Amino acid sequence: MQPTVEVSFAALQARSLRSQDGKLVKLDGTHEFEATRERVYQSLVNAEVLQRCIPGCERLERTGENTFSATIRTSVGSIKGVFDGNVRLEDLREPEHFRIVVEGKGAPGFLKGSGDLDLEQDGAITRVKYAGDVQVGGTIASVGQRMIQGTAKMMATQFFTCLGAAAKPEAGEPPP
Amino acid sequence: MPTSYVGQRVRRTEDPRLIKGLAHYVDDIALPGTLHVAFVRSYYAHAKINSIDTSAALDVPGVVAVYTGKDVAKIGPVPCAGALPGLKVPDHRVLATDKVYFVGHPVAAVVATDRYAARDAVDLIVVDYEDLPVVTDVEQAAAGTGPVIHESFGDNIAYKMTAGEGDIDAAFAAAERTVKQRIWHKRLAPIAMEPRGVLARYFPGEEELTLWSSTQIPHLMRTQVALMIGIPENKLRVITPEVGGGFGSKLNVYAEEALLGWISMQLHKPVKWIETRRENIQATIHGRGQVGDIEVAFKNDGTLTGLRYNVIADLGAYHQLLTPAIPTLTGLMLSGAYRIPAIQINITGVFTNKMATDAYRGAGRPEATYVVERALDLVAADLNADPAEVRRKNFPGKDEFPFHTATGLDYDSGDYEAALDKAQQIAGYTQLREEQKKARAEGKIMGIGVSTYVEICALGPSTAMPAGGWESATVRIEPTGKVTVLTGTSPHGQGQETSFAQIVADELGVSINDVTVIHGDTSVVQYGIGTFGSRATAVGGTAVYVAVQKLKEKAEKIAAHILKADASKVSFEGGKYSVTKAAGATAATGSSEPVYPVGQGPAGALPEPQTEGRTGLTIAEIALAAHLAKELPPDTEPGLSATYFFEPKNFTFPFGTHIAVVEIDRETGDIKFLRYVAVDDCGRVINPMLVDGQVHGGIVQSIGQAMYEEVVYDEQGQLITGTLMDYAVPRAKHVPNFELDRTETPSPVNPLGVKGVGEAGTIGATPAIVGAIVDALAPFGVKHLDMPIKPEDVWRIINNDSSRI
Numbered sequence: 011m012q013p014t015v016e017v018s019f020a021a022l023q024a025r026s027l028r029s030q031d032g033k034l035v036k037l038d039g040t041h042e043f044e045a046t047r048e049r050v051y052q053s054l055v056n057a058e059v060l061q062r063c064i065p066g067c068e069r070l071e072r073t074g075e076n077t078f079s080a081t082i083r084t085s086v087g088s089i090k091g092v093f094d095g096n097v098r099l100e101d102l103r104e105p106e107h108f109r110i111v112v113e114g115k116g117a118p119g120f121l122k123g124s125g126d127l128d129l130e131q132d133g134a135i136t137r138v139k140y141a142g143d144v145q146v147g148g149t150i151a152s153v154g155q156r157m158i159q160g161t162a163k164m165m166a167t168q169f170f171t172c173l174g175a176a177a178k179p180e181a182g183e184p185p186p
Numbered sequence: 187m188p189t190s191y192v193g194q195r196v197r198r199t200e201d202p203r204l205i206k207g208l209a210h211y212v213d214d215i216a217l218p219g220t221l222h223v224a225f226v227r228s229y230y231a232h233a234k235i236n237s238i239d240t241s242a243a244l245d246v247p248g249v250v251a252v253y254t255g256k257d258v259a260k261i262g263p264v265p266c267a268g269a270l271p272g273l274k275v276p277d278h279r280v281l282a283t284d285k286v287y288f289v290g291h292p293v294a295a296v297v298a299t300d301r302y303a304a305r306d307a308v309d310l311i312v313v314d315y316e317d318l319p320v321v322t323d324v325e326q327a328a329a330g331t332g333p334v335i336h337e338s339f340g341d342n343i344a345y346k347m348t349a350g351e352g353d354i355d356a357a358f359a360a361a362e363r364t365v366k367q368r369i370w371h372k373r374l375a376p377i378a379m380e381p382r383g384v385l386a387r388y389f390p391g392e393e394e395l396t397l398w399s400s401t402q403i404p405h406l407m408r409t410q411v412a413l414m415i416g417i418p419e420n421k422l423r424v425i426t427p428e429v430g431g432g433f434g435s436k437l438n439v440y441a442e443e444a445l446l447g448w449i450s451m452q453l454h455k456p457v458k459w460i461e462t463r464r465e466n467i468q469a470t471i472h473g474r475g476q477v478g479d480i481e482v483a484f485k486n487d488g489t490l491t492g493l494r495y496n497v498i499a500d501l502g503a504y505h506q507l508l509t510p511a512i513p514t515l516t517g518l519m520l521s522g523a524y525r526i527p528a529i530q531i532n533i534t535g536v537f538t539n540k541m542a543t544d545a546y547r548g549a550g551r552p553e554a555t556y557v558v559e560r561a562l563d564l565v566a567a568d569l570n571a572d573p574a575e576v577r578r579k580n581f582p583g584k585d586e587f588p589f590h591t592a593t594g595l596d597y598d599s600g601d602y603e604a605a606l607d608k609a610q611q612i613a614g615y616t617q618l619r620e621e622q623k624k625a626r627a628e629g630k631i632m633g634i635g636v637s638t639y640v641e642i643c644a645l646g647p648s649t650a651m652p653a654g655g656w657e658s659a660t661v662r663i664e665p666t667g668k669v670t671v672l673t674g675t676s677p678h679g680q681g682q683e684t685s686f687a688q689i690v691a692d693e694l695g696v697s698i699n700d701v702t703v704i705h706g707d708t709s710v711v712q713y714g715i716g717t718f719g720s721r722a723t724a725v726g727g728t729a730v731y732v733a734v735q736k737l738k739e740k741a742e743k744i745a746a747h748i749l750k751a752d753a754s755k756v757s758f759e760g761g762k763y764s765v766t767k768a769a770g771a772t773a774a775t776g777s778s779e780p781v782y783p784v785g786q787g788p789a790g791a792l793p794e795p796q797t798e799g800r801t802g803l804t805i806a807e808i809a810l811a812a813h814l815a816k817e818l819p820p821d822t823e824p825g826l827s828a829t830y831f832f833e834p835k836n837f838t839f840p841f842g843t844h845i846a847v848v849e850i851d852r853e854t855g856d857i858k859f860l861r862y863v864a865v866d867d868c869g870r871v872i873n874p875m876l877v878d879g880q881v882h883g884g885i886v887q888s889i890g891q892a893m894y895e896e897v898v899y900d901e902q903g904q905l906i907t908g909t910l911m912d913y914a915v916p917r918a919k920h921v922p923n924f925e926l927d928r929t930e931t932p933s934p935v936n937p938l939g940v941k942g943v944g945e946a947g948t949i950g951a952t953p954a955i956v957g958a959i960v961d962a963l964a965p966f967g968v969k970h971l972d973m974p975i976k977p978e979d980v981w982r983i984i985n986n987d988s989s990r991i
Contacts, residue, residue, distance in 0.1 A: 091309075115315075117308075117309035117310075119229040120229060120230070145902060146904070147229045147230060147231075147289070147902065147904050148229025148289070148904075149229065149464075149908075151229075151289075151900070151904040151905070151906055151908070152289070152464065152467075152468070152904065152905045152906060152907075152908020152909065152912075153464065153908050153909050153911075155906045155908075155912070156911070156912065
């Protein structure tokens with residue numbers, strides 16, 4: 011009998027996803043910006059910037075002081091779909107911390123997530139630490155689960171890279 | 187033509203059409219104007235439905251209709267046949283109404299002119315769900331705490347049941363030794379090669395509905411679907427064309443089957459639904475799903491004195507046809523192949539937000555065999571004894587049958603020691619143990635597992651079955667001498683078109699090519715029960731056999747009349763009725779050659795039989811005479827056919843010994859089979875090739891359960907093994923060569939002496955495989971591992987890494 015690498019891998023993934031206290035995907039990381047903490051914070055809570063930087067975001071409208079409604083087109087592996095949902099910002103302590111809560115539903119299933127973002131100023135650099143988890147259901151969970159972690163990580167990187175550009179001071183602006 | 191077909195490796199007459207791609211499965215049946223159905227299924231495990239907006243779907247070109255729960259309220263509930271005392275039975279509608287209870291729960295059905303339009307429209311239906319707390323933990327459900335799935339029941343306990351004989355408390359109180367082990371049987375997906383499928387066609391003029399369905403039980407389905415959708419049963423025809431495997435998953439009546447029939451009656455068009463593989467894993471029943479504590483009391487010399495199994499059965503959100511009954515089969519088989527004076531099972535069946543569990547190849551018996559065999563290994567380990575010898579010590583002797591068990595059964599016949607001896611001899615057991623010592627000394631990780639199973643087959647006496655346990659057969663000889671057999675069983679891979687023809691051809695002295703076995707059409711075949719529970723040959727084959735005997739009684743009377751002899755003087759031998767020698771002097775003399783060779787009569791007309799002056803008549807000649815009806819004895823009905831409904835007086839109890847030998851790669855934890863020996867005793871064998879095939883398939887599915895397969899729901903009830911990328915079914919490369927042999931202990935329960943073998947592999951093999959892996963890892967202190975045992979688990983044990991296990 012040959013080693014069963016692909017089989018074991020699938021089973022291993024299922025187990026690692028399962029063992030995380032009911033949350034399918036944990037997401038954490040650090041991203042650095044060449045901008046002041048205030049500026050990064052403002053970008054992070056700016057609807058226009060968020061719409062531009064959230065991958066696949068087709069619509070983001072403010073519905074309240076700290077709430078937005080959004081439409082996001084996304085794909086996990088072969089599963090593509092449109093999610094309609096809400097984004098809520100909580101626990102705002104400008105410029106060092108806020109919490110983001112996302113809920114979306116669409117044909118491929120649903121997603122629910124929340125995360126804490128902490129901003130630290132280190133000289134000319136602002137470091138954003140993020141930690142959260144995402145729960146998905148439906149086709150994405152049953153078909154795309156092996157890709158979720160990678161996709162989520164990729165989307166986070168895209169988001170922060172875009173945000174970094176947005177937070178960078180324009181030419182002629184005062185240095186951060 | 188061999189003198190006897192029974193016992194020969196006759197090639198399957200089914201195979202040419204299958205191999206050439208000429209067989210017809212449900213999806214191969216194309217009726218003009220067929221509409222296609224696709225389902226909206228819940229992606230929540232538990233949620234309230236606030237509203238369903240179907241408007242966008244109805245705008246899709248090609249979409250004809252969309253039905254939701256409230257549209258189909260008149261369709262009766264999906265049936266559950268398990269009638270246990272105090273059983274809670276939720277109202278299982280064909281489409282969800284106010285709540286969804288599991289991922290995959292059908293919420294709406296879209297009907298369109300093609301499959302693609304239907305599927306696209308599914309995505310446009312907006313269901314406003316309000317998610318509810320999810321129940322996935324069976325122990326919490328069994329404790330009666332946590333959120334409640336079916337609110338009116340108050341908790342998630344569907345039933346509790348205790349069974350067994352003997353004084354179990356006394357057995358444990360007086361025990362010299364005991365072992366106890368918690369054992370998981372993970373949920374498995376049956377994964378028939380052909381998923382489910384239904385084609386329904388209503389004929390409004392005749393007011394008749396035909397359902398083509400990939401099922402194991404066409405007649406039971408006809409009865410149940412007729413009741414569900416309110417069509418007279420004699421206006422409903424169920425046809426099972428070729429069925430690409432069932433393994434119990436098609437021993438059921440599903441919501442989709444009734445719904446498709448109903449939709450065709452609404453729209454007056456043929457409608458078809460073919461299950462996708464994703465739907466198959468979500469919404470076709472799962473197997474197993476038990477967790478329990480097995481406890482054994484025994485003496486210092488290894489004699490078993492008591493066995494107790496406290497088990498929680500994960501039933502899922504709803505009962506399908508036999509859901510609650512499956513764990514009771516576990517209880518029946520807890521005596522295994524052993525003399526155990528006191529046995530008790532305590533079952534708690536619980537609702538969870540998952541698909542229903544039900545019969546999957548073995549259906550409750552693999553669980554029993556597995557816990558008993560694991561317990562015997564633990565007893566052997568506790569006594570530092572050889573596991574084979576502990577088993578041998580507790581076997582009833584071959585002269586002790588019928589053997590009464592403390593689970594209330596009477597085993598029909600057996601010689602357990604003979605099967606163990608034979609398997610040990612083939613495996614070279616003593617030498618293997620020596621090799622193991624040597625291998626261990628060299629740092630290799632090698633293990634030997636032994637399983638001596640007994641199983642319950644030929645389901646079964648009607649008193650023990652929810653819908654009758656008999657089976658029917660009609661044997662008919664057509665005017666041209668061709669033999670037609672109608673069986674109430676519904677073969678779907680087992681090969682009974684061949685094996686039943688073997689039985690009939692032998693009994694009638696005709697070529698097997700002249701026998702056609704017809705099954706799976708309720709308009710053609712008299713009522714039958716179907717194919718499951720390793721019953722088709724032992725019950726259905728017996729019905730065929732007895733029907734032939736009845737037919738031959740009539741043929742003999744006609745032969746005696748034509749031969750002008752007393753019936754007592756006529757005998758059947760070598761395919762001919764002839765007057766016995768003692769009476770020969772009084773019989774007319776003449777040619778004994780047939781007047782015309784069968785099949786070569788004059789074209790366009792039946793030949794006139796020339797029976798004058800004959801001493802012998804073939805069955806074909808008698809059939810012609812019976813149909814022409816010019817020369818029949820007085821008061822004899824024309825035609826030559828007989829029907830028999832066989833009611834078995836007991837189950838049958840096949841048994842055997844499986845021995846697995848594995849070696850584990852220290853670097854990777856990979857488990858490699860060195861040997862796999864199986865000696866099975868399924869009574870008298872009609873076709874050894876078919877038996878081998880059944881054993882092969884069963885062992886492969888056991889390898890799947892032991893090493894790869896597990897349906898995984900996360901804590902939110904999301905199915906995360908939703909495709910064959912994630913649900914690991916073994917492939918050819920995962921399977922060793924099997925060394926198969928048999929002992930043959932006929933069953934006294936039926937005149938054929940057959941027992942059944944359809945599930946032996948899934949019952950006998952898992953404990954041998956797990957036993958071998960555990961034995962290999964014994965030097966690392968391992969006494970038990972739960973299935974599926976993956977290289978990852980094994981590697982961590984070898985490397986003493988307990989993280990994430």
